[in-house]
Amino acid sequence: MIDGHTKLAGVMGWPVEHSRSPLLHNHWCRVHGVNGAYVPLPTRPEHFNVALKGLAAAGFQGVNVTIPHKEAAMRACDRLTDTARRAGAVNTVRFENGQIIGDCTDGTGFCDNLTAHDVTLSGRALILGAGGAARAVAAALLDRGCEVIVANRTMERAEAMVAALKGGEAVEWYDWPNLLSGCSLLVNATSLGMNNKADIDWKPLLRQAGANLCVTDIVYTPRDTPLLIAAQKEGLRTVDGLGMLIHQARAGFRSWFGVDAEVDEATFNLLAASLR
Ligand SMILES: NC(=O)c1ccc[n+]([C@@H]2O[C@H](COP(=O)([O-])OP(=O)(O)OC[C@H]3O[C@@H](n4cnc5c(N)ncnc54)[C@H](OP(=O)(O)O)[C@@H]3O)[C@@H](O)[C@H]2O)c1
Incomplete structure (x- = not known):
């Protein structure tokens, strides 16, 4: 009342x-x-x-x-x-x-969610996206000692982001699947997959993922995004964005x-x- x-x-x-x-x-x-x-x-x-x-x-x-x-x-x-x-x-x-x-609070919320799912935040994280949410996530992961790689469709935005954060490395969008094998975390921080839009075929892009890769999506509409479904089919661990x-x-x-x-x-x- x-x-x-x-x-x-x-x-x-x-x-x-x-x-x-x-x-x-x-x-x-x-x-x-x-x-x-x-x-x-x-x-x-x-x-x-x-x-x-x-x-x-x-x-x-x-x-x-x-x-x-x-x-x-x-x-x-x-x-x-x-x-x-x-x-x-x-x-x-x-x-x-x-x-x-x-x-x-986006970066802390992102990390707290992974920690609540018993994901250890260490090693190399590959972040897809260089928008507002990606920057908060990248900052939080850097602050927790992770090595951060950022791939964004518009390369200049990824470069500007790592420059502003004074940390991380920007890579070309087409190159990120080749970098997966050394990563412990893959984060989709783009709007790809929102509202079930099938904008991209993730399956072939995940081919080089190591068995210990954790895949997380910050898009939460739907909870099971196309990326998470593809990762689950590859037997990878996933955490959704809700x-x-x-x-x-x-x-x-x-x-x-x-x-x-x-x-x-x-x-x-x-x-x-x-x-x-
Ligand atoms: N779970 C949560 O609590 C939470 C919190 C915040 C945001 N989110 C979600 O996170 C997503 C991103 O939010 P934002 O605020 O960061 O948005 P934003 O600032 O508009 O950034 C959008 C990002 O998506 C990329 N992108 C868009 N369409 C693409 C495509 N077809 N192919 C490749 N990349 C594409 C953009 O790349 P370019 O730079 O090349 O355009 C940019 O990096 C949204 O879906 C939002 O709902 C979730």
Whole structure:
């Protein structure tokens, strides 16, 4: 029940109807007995700055920021965490003592999801993609001591990304299948495979994978992406992207509502059902 003490948070996006964050955070409020509410905040790009300041002024605890506002949020914040600066984007904001503080939780969420699946983060990771999510993932893996290789369809973006991160190596897109044998982790951080679009035949590209390669996809619609299905057919270990979505949300929940949210089967089932 919402009353005069209810703590408020939400997600700013345009559009925002597709976001599963309200479902997730309100579920956590319920199961953890938090007097909180999390609402969708459809915000046009031209209104982003004024809306963000307005939410801070109206007593919100903070917000998530999604497409297309992640870079604008970086500029609008008074302070950024080191992680947000390295990721070059903000997805989680907290309002504190009149300040707007921006963080990026995608990289930590990605790593926490793999760790929760008992994947050891070490050795050489091959990341496909050089967009916003790929950069957060690359930064997190570099910070955990992994060797990072980045392959992107547009080579210049991969080069710019490793230059900004001061770590990792950019390689040509056509070359990544030849580099697989030395890798312990393959990450699809492109939008390939989203919504079951059969944009690429992954099977022949995985031929050089070593038996210990773990394949993970950050695309989670569908959970079993074409890459993960191809990897499973090759007998490789796979981890889907839904857990990243759940784990990345925990930092925001903690900072707004003061509780460590549980990532359990009920949480997975709730989100998985909403994706069907
Ligand atoms: N699981 C989670 O919690 C989570 C979190 C964040 C994002 N995501 C998902 O991650 C995906 C990427 O998000 P983003 O924000 O990084 O997007 P983005 O900034 O738009 O980047 C898209 C990336 O995909 C590549 N790409 C697109 N079409 C391609 C194609 N046909 N062939 C090869 N590469 C292609 C782009 O390459 P170019 O540079 O050559 O265009 C770029 O590297 C989205 O599906 C998003 O839903 C998941």
